[in-house]
Amino acid sequence: MNSEQDKTTKKRCTQCKKKLGVIEYKCKCEKLFCISHLQPQDHACAFDYKAEADKILIKHLNTEPKASSFERI
Numbered sequence: 001m002n003s004e005q006d007k008t009t010k011k012r013c014t015q016c017k018k019k020l021g022v023i024e025y026k027c028k029c030e031k032l033f034c035i036s037h038l039q040p041q042d043h044a045c046a047f048d049y050k051a052e053a054d055k056i057l058i059k060h061l062n063t064e065p066k067a068s069s070f071e072r073i
Helices: 002-008 049-061
Strands: none
Touching: none
16 A cells, blocks of 8 residues: 555655646756746755866866868868
8 A cells, every 4th residue: 555655645846845746847956846946046956056067167178179070271
């Protein structure tokens, strides 16, 4: 009977505990939110967006440039 209850329980917003419908919004902090609390400033997100952006920038800067596809004259 416990497994049947798990299937029927609705997922709820972490901030306001409102039931989530068909659409679930998952933040980068791995929590579920309603559309009202999805923005990081609305739910005091603990995810470090600046560090993530720095990692992506360093990854792109450290890659070798591709050779030009145009033939030089």
